[in-house]
Amino acid sequence: MLEDKNPARTSLENLGEFGLIKHLTQHFELAQPSSIKGIGDDAAILDFKDKKTVVSTDLLVEGVHFDLSYMPLKHLGYKSVIVNLSDIYAMNAQATQITVSLAVSNRFPLEALEEFYAGVAQACKMYKVDLIGGDTTSSTKGMLISVTALGVVDEKDISYRTGAKPNDLLVVTGDLGGAYLGLQVLEREKEVFKVNPNSQPDLEPYSYIVERQLKPEARKDIVELLQKLEVRPTAMIDISDGLSSEILHLCDQSQVGCNLFEDKIPLDPTVISTAEEFNMDSTMIALGGGEEYELLFTIDQADFPKIKGNPNLTVIGHMTSKGEGAHLVTRANTKIELTAQGWNSFGE
Amino acid sequence: MLEDKNPARTSLENLGEFGLIKHLTQHFELAQPSSIKGIGDDAAILDFKDKKTVVSTDLLVEGVHFDLSYMPLKHLGYKSVIVNLSDIYAMNAQATQITVSLAVSNRFPLEALEEFYAGVAQACKMYKVDLIGGDTTSSTKGMLISVTALGVVDEKDISYRTGAKPNDLLVVTGDLGGAYLGLQVLEREKEVFKVNPNSQPDLEPYSYIVERQLKPEARKDIVELLQKLEVRPTAMIDISDGLSSEILHLCDQSQVGCNLFEDKIPLDPTVISTAEEFNMDSTMIALGGGEEYELLFTIDQADFPKIKGNPNLTVIGHMTSKGEGAHLVTRANTKIELTAQGWNSFGE
Numbered sequence: 001m002l003e004d005k006n007p008a009r010t011s012l013e014n015l016g017e018f019g020l021i022k023h024l025t026q027h028f029e030l031a032q033p034s035s036i037k038g039i040g041d042d043a044a045i046l047d048f049k050d051k052k053t054v055v056s057t058d059l060l061v062e063g064v065h066f067d068l069s070y071m072p073l074k075h076l077g078y079k080s081v082i083v084n085l086s087d088i089y090a091m092n093a094q095a096t097q098i099t100v101s102l103a104v105s106n107r108f109p110l111e112a113l114e115e116f117y118a119g120v121a122q123a124c125k126m127y128k129v130d131l132i133g134g135d136t137t138s139s140t141k142g143m144l145i146s147v148t149a150l151g152v153v154d155e156k157d158i159s160y161r162t163g164a165k166p167n168d169l170l171v172v173t174g175d176l177g178g179a180y181l182g183l184q185v186l187e188r189e190k191e192v193f194k195v196n197p198n199s200q201p202d203l204e205p206y207s208y209i210v211e212r213q214l215k216p217e218a219r220k221d222i223v224e225l226l227q228k229l230e231v232r233p234t235a236m237i238d239i240s241d242g243l244s245s246e247i248l249h250l251c252d253q254s255q256v257g258c259n260l261f262e263d264k265i266p267l268d269p270t271v272i273s274t275a276e277e278f279n280m281d282s283t284m285i286a287l288g289g290g291e292e293y294e295l296l297f298t299i300d301q302a303d304f305p306k307i308k309g310n311p312n313l314t315v316i317g318h319m320t321s322k323g324e325g326a327h328l329v330t331r332a333n334t335k336i337e338l339t340a341q342g343w344n345s346f347g348e
Numbered sequence: 349m350l351e352d353k354n355p356a357r358t359s360l361e362n363l364g365e366f367g368l369i370k371h372l373t374q375h376f377e378l379a380q381p382s383s384i385k386g387i388g389d390d391a392a393i394l395d396f397k398d399k400k401t402v403v404s405t406d407l408l409v410e411g412v413h414f415d416l417s418y419m420p421l422k423h424l425g426y427k428s429v430i431v432n433l434s435d436i437y438a439m440n441a442q443a444t445q446i447t448v449s450l451a452v453s454n455r456f457p458l459e460a461l462e463e464f465y466a467g468v469a470q471a472c473k474m475y476k477v478d479l480i481g482g483d484t485t486s487s488t489k490g491m492l493i494s495v496t497a498l499g500v501v502d503e504k505d506i507s508y509r510t511g512a513k514p515n516d517l518l519v520v521t522g523d524l525g526g527a528y529l530g531l532q533v534l535e536r537e538k539e540v541f542k543v544n545p546n547s548q549p550d551l552e553p554y555s556y557i558v559e560r561q562l563k564p565e566a567r568k569d570i571v572e573l574l575q576k577l578e579v580r581p582t583a584m585i586d587i588s589d590g591l592s593s594e595i596l597h598l599c600d601q602s603q604v605g606c607n608l609f610e611d612k613i614p615l616d617p618t619v620i621s622t623a624e625e626f627n628m629d630s631t632m633i634a635l636g637g638g639e640e641y642e643l644l645f646t647i648d649q650a651d652f653p654k655i656k657g658n659p660n661l662t663v664i665g666h667m668t669s670k671g672e673g674a675h676l677v678t679r680a681n682t683k684i685e686l687t688a689q690g691w692n693s694f695g696e
Contacts, residue, residue, distance in 0.1 A: 036400065037508065040509075040601070041439065041508050041509050041510075041601075042404060042434075042435040042436075042438035042439055042509070042584075042585060042586055043402045043403055043404035043435045043436055043438070043439045043441070043497075043499070044402070044403045044404070045400050045401070045402055045439065045501070045506060046400065046401040046402075046403065047400050047401070048396060048401055049398070050397070050398075052384065052393050052394065052395050053393070053394040053395070053396055053401055053498075054391045054392070054393055054394075055391055055392045055394065055445070055447065055480065055481055055496075055498065056390060056391035056392070056481060057447040057449055057481050057482060057483055057494070057496055058449070058483050059449040059450075059451050059483045059485050059492075059494055061451050061485055061486065061487050061488065061492075062488070063488040064451075064485060064486050064487065064488065065485070086390075087390040087391045088390075088391055090390035090391070091389065091390055091391045091393065093391070097403070099403065099405040099496060101405055101406070101407040101494055102407075103407050103409050103412075103492060132403065133403055133404060133405050134405060135405055135406050135407045137407050137409055137412060137413070138409065138412050139409050139412065139492070140409065140410070140411040140412065140489065140490060141488065141489045141490075142488060142489075144407075144409075144451060144487070144492055146405070146407055146449055146494035148403075148405055148447060148496040149391075150401075150403065151391070153393070158393060160385065160389050161388075161389050161390070162389075236390075237390060238390055253388070253389075
């Protein structure tokens with residue numbers, strides 16, 4: 001859709017690889033004291049002093065992870081960064097730098113890549129991270145994005161997935177299901193548009209969930225909040241593949257079980273009403289819907305008074321011994337075994 | 349060519365994303381003392397203590413950077429790592445960790461990815477780097493590889509591209525042109541094979557240059573050698589896009605000029621004979637041929653006695669003032685302006 005239909009646009013071939021990287025990254029400035037040397041040499045140089053270095057990487061593929069027919073390129077640039085920062089925050093760390101690599105068909109005009117990098121720049125500014133490297137190359141088809149995020153953490157603050165203990169409380173940030181339902185709304189509008197290209201979609205009633213899909217945020221604020229509250233999660237993970245799948249990761253890696261209470265799962269009113277409209281069960285959506293980028297963590301019960309009543313944090317269950325397994329306790333008070341509803345990109 | 353023609357092979361769909369990553373990385377062990385936590389959490393944790401962190405990233409696209417019809421997947425895995433390590437060594441740093449992300453069409457059988465990771469494992473072992481992260485996902489077409497390499501360096505040892513001064517000597521490691529000519533030989537054999545699939549290519553006379561293309565090495569040994577010789581390059585870069593292009597980068601970023609002497613450019617006898625066979629000029633090949641992964645650096649003239657006679661190092665010229673420009677001094681003693689012959693992946 002964004003490939004070059006307009007011959008007046010600037011072709012990538014004229015710039016070449018070096019010119020392109022230079023052009024796209026010329027307005028990025030280094031703001032982190034740990035960024036010694038950014039783009040422009042064989043490698044970047046960073047100085048994390050006595051802190052530990054945190055590294056995470058992700059690959060996003062057009063037609064698999066995003067659809068340019070409803071994802072504006074600026075939002076895509078923003079979201080590509082967010083997805084990676086979320087992994088750094090999930091270690092209870094601060095994100096400090098990113099590298100962004102892009103493979104695009106040479107039929108994308110330069111202006112499209114500028115849009116993408118404008119989104120990257122906005123995320124860098126919002127989250128105070130520096131763009132310190134990357135690669136830009138051609139692809140034989142479509143667009144592919146690879147982001148690596150770096151961060152720092154004090155050793156005592158690290159939250160692995162492995163530290164949850166029986167009786168720890170299970171806590172989630174924000175609310176769930178919005179990103180998945182936002183995608184359903186966008187997919188529906190795309191089908192309507194195919195039939196009638198003159199239709200004007202009214203997305204206003206869905207603005208919250210569409211934004212959760214197109215412009216998600218990562219929970220940098222939660223890492224800062226936990227620091228302030230003096231709470232160190234015993235285990236933490238971010239919700240990229242659905243609540244259910246992430247709970248099972250925590251249980252598996254910490255060797256514990258879990259009781260998750262259906263009536264505690266935080267849902268926005270838009271999620272509830274849109275789920276009804278689509279004839280879907282909102283609990284199933286919260287359990288299986290990916291791309292939320294909320295944080296899921298466990299805390300010692302002794303820390304409960306510190307987080308009680310905080311509007312950003314909801315206790316949704318507690319951990320048990322491994323032998324008890326992982327269950328959803330429904331509103332009707334029956335126990336159902338939790339199964340991964342994680343998104344599998346290799347499935348059909 | 350390696351897509352799934354044999355239905356007995358293991359389909360990626362059956363494993364799913366988590367199973368796939370786990371399966372492919374299960375035999376990788378952490379060997380670097382700086383690797384605290386590798387694959388298996390939201391992010392990896394590293395401890396570089398009082399050293400500086402070095403980061404570099406690259407994207408390799410099927411049909412643009414490699415051709416699976418003559419590049420065995422194990423070699424591709426190896427080379428993907430080498431390409432990135434070379435950038436770390438070009439900062440005069442030690443490489444310590446890598447992340448490897450892979451996007452593949454789900455028609456690649458599991459066994460193909462195992463081959464790829466076997467090559468990654470071999471490179472990790474050879475170069476003593478740890479695989480600490482990555483992502484594996486599906487693509488709509490072909491294969492795409494993203495590697496990020498991390499390393500450490502003492503502040504006093506860092507060699508940027510910016511430090512060359514007039515009168516510094518220009519030094520190159522190894523010999524040049526082999527990787528490019530190796531590719532020409534492979535392309536020729538591919539054409540022969542298309543016409544006559546029963547032909548048995550005799551690559552024996554070309555084994556050195558074919559290996560330079562299919563299984564290049566990065567010059568970790570040179571960083572160690574320079575340390576031993578107590579030589580700190582005033583500027584350094586690796587040769588990924590051709591000698592000429594890299595010299596111009598050094599000149600541009602260090603604000604100097606250069607005289608490069610044609611008769612000093614190190615060429616292997618196989619390069620000379622194969623260039624003749626292809627009716628090509630071996631100097632032009634050395635100037636323009638990419639993917640050598642040799643190091644190009646400048647040193648203060650006072651350091652010359654320390655490197656003199658070392659078989660790994662060849663002085664090929666010297667830097668001048670910026671106003672004098674960058675020139676090739678030919679065997680006939682005429683001066684020709686150097687132009688970038690760098691490889692442009694967006695070109696036709």
